[in-house]
Amino acid sequence: MEIEAARTMAGGVEAGKGTRFTRRIMERLGFEKQRVKGREGVPLLASLRWKVAISFSLLLLLVVGLTFLAFIRFEWVFLGQEAQKRAQSLARYLAVNARDPLLALDDLRLGPITESINQDEDVRYAFLMDHQGKVVYHSQTERTGVVLSRGVPDPPGGVIQASLPIMVEGVRVGTAVVGVGTDHIRRAVVTTALGLIIPLAVGAGLGILGIFLLAGHHVKRVERLEEAVQALGYGDLRVHVHDKSRDEVGRLTRHFNLMVAQLHSARRQIERNFKETISALATAFEAKDKYTRGHCERVAGISVALGSKLEMDEARLNELEMAAILHDVGKIGVEGGVVGKVGPLSEGEVDDMKGHPEIGSRILHQLTSLQKVSLFVRHHHEHYDGTGYPRGLMESEIPLASRIIHLVDAFDAMTTDRPYREALSREEALMRVREGSGKQFDPMLVDLFFLLEEEGVIEAICEEVEESKG
Numbered sequence: 157m158e159i160e161a162a163r164t165m166a167g168g169v170e171a172g173k174g175t176r177f178t179r180r181i182m183e184r185l186g187f188e189k190q191r192v193k194g195r196e197g198v199p200l201l202a203s204l205r206w207k208v209a210i211s212f213s214l215l216l217l218l219v220v221g222l223t224f225l226a227f228i229r230f231e232w233v234f235l236g237q238e239a240q241k242r243a244q245s246l247a248r249y250l251a252v253n254a255r256d257p258l259l260a261l262d263d264l265r266l267g268p269i270t271e272s273i274n275q276d277e278d279v280r281y282a283f284l285m286d287h288q289g290k291v292v293y294h295s296q297t298e299r300t301g302v303v304l305s306r307g308v309p310d311p312p313g314g315v316i317q318a319s320l321p322i323m324v325e326g327v328r329v330g331t332a333v334v335g336v337g338t339d340h341i342r343r344a345v346v347t348t349a350l351g352l353i354i355p356l357a358v359g360a361g362l363g364i365l366g367i368f369l370l371a372g373h374h375v376k377r378v379e380r381l382e383e384a385v386q387a388l389g390y391g392d393l394r395v396h397v398h399d400k401s402r403d404e405v406g407r408l409t410r411h412f413n414l415m416v417a418q419l420h421s422a423r424r425q426i427e428r429n430f431k432e433t434i435s436a437l438a439t440a441f442e443a444k445d446k447y448t449r450g451h452c453e454r455v456a457g458i459s460v461a462l463g464s465k466l467e468m469d470e471a472r473l474n475e476l477e478m479a480a481i482l483h484d485v486g487k488i489g490v491e492g493g494v495v496g497k498v499g500p501l502s503e504g505e506v507d508d509m510k511g512h513p514e515i516g517s518r519i520l521h522q523l524t525s526l527q528k529v530s531l532f533v534r535h536h537h538e539h540y541d542g543t544g545y546p547r548g549l550m551e552s553e554i555p556l557a558s559r560i561i562h563l564v565d566a567f568d569a570m571t572t573d574r575p576y577r578e579a580l581s582r583e584e585a586l587m588r589v590r591e592g593s594g595k596q597f598d599p600m601l602v603d604l605f606f607l608l609e610e611e612g613v614i615e616a617i618c619e620e621v622e623e624s625k626g
């Protein structure tokens with residue numbers, strides 16, 4: 157409990173925050189998929205975002221293309237029907253006006269009729285054929301007199317033709333034929349097509365842009381969930397995805413969050429059980445030495461507060477906490493009578509006591525989950541200037557957790573009664589810590605320690621431990 161309080165009081169940075177901040181920056185720079193640890197890159201062409209966007213874009217282009225072709229086809233058919241009606245109307249006009257001249261065999265009156273029709277620029281030809289198939293007049297004069305024994309011929313390409321029988325009292329006396337060209341239809345269709353292409357292209361382009369944006373928006377939710385699953389796979393049980401929508405992705409996200417919360421709760425329970433076991437071990441050891449009552453809890457609480465100030469993540473804080481609780485467990489292996497002995501120790505006894513970091517390290521090294529912790533315990537009596545033991549390591553050679561525990565351990569020892577001396581005053585102990593900066597203690601940690609002292613964190617932790625011990 158006091159450890160959690162220490163984290164809060166020290167204003168510890170939430171574990172993983174720095175990582176998320178870095179991830180956001182990397183995302184903005186476009187390197188997120190390649191560089192961020194725990195995030196496997198997805199090639200653009202293989203991404204769901206790309207597949208969705210391309211699929212809907214192709215569908216949009218298909219719809220736009222078919223609509224365009226249908227519109228052009230409709231116009232072509234419509235104008236063709238209009239041309240057919242026009243040819244029939246002109247043929248009817250020709251038939252009505254040519255009946256009398258045809259009966260009278262008056263060629264002079266036939267010419268002006270066909271010519272008047274022929275003035276229409278779309279009319280390719282107009283001719284009259286008598287009941288024997290002889291062309292009695294043709295707008296193309298060289299064809300006048302030709303005999304069409306097989307009746308009215310099919311129109312040439314690009315011409316819509318209408319032929320109308322000329323009837324007199326039920327008897328067919330001739331046929332009026334008019335051919336209208338389709339060039340004007342082609343020109344109209346081409347004009348329409350050119351007029352449609354740019355607006356349709358712009359519309360399709362905007363549509364595709366919208367599809368990519370929408371695909372990005374929707375797929376981003378799946379990507380966020382996928383990132384969270386990956387983070388979970390890497391052991392981050394504090395991951396949470398925000399998605400309030402009620403669709404399938406939203407439901408999947410809520411189920412995921414629930415699953416993570418339950419996993420987190422289960423892991424916390426396991427960790428709590430483990431810490432309680434460790435604490436019980438430490439308490440059993442403390443029972444051997446009445447002078448160190450509550451010492452391990454205070455060292456653990458203040459060490460974690462320092463670790464939080466250093467923005468250690470949760471895993472490192474847990475290791476630091478374990479090492480702090482168990483830092484003197486090696487004293488179990490020191491010859492009986494030395495630990496807790498009243499009065500000064502002999503030279504041999506001092507040597508025996510100096511063996512406790514290595515003994516503790518060997519004990520803890522047998523537990524797979526405490527490998528790092530055993531290393532921190534081994535070096536918790538090293539001095540920053542290299543004058544400590546067991547290896548005489550100095551500065552950054554000493555694990556950070558060991559440097560932290562050493563500082564806090566020394567301060568707590570100074571402020572509590574020991575068999576060989578009474579407790580120093582708080583001011584005296586703080587002064588000795590300051591004097592030891594850069595010599596016995598890491599100066600950076602000393603500064604942080606005094607910061608915690610000014611904030612009242614150290615005193616609060618000590619009081620809380622005292623209360624918990626009754």
Ligand SMILES: [Fe+2]
Nearest residue numbers: 483484536537
């Ligand atoms: Fe120790």
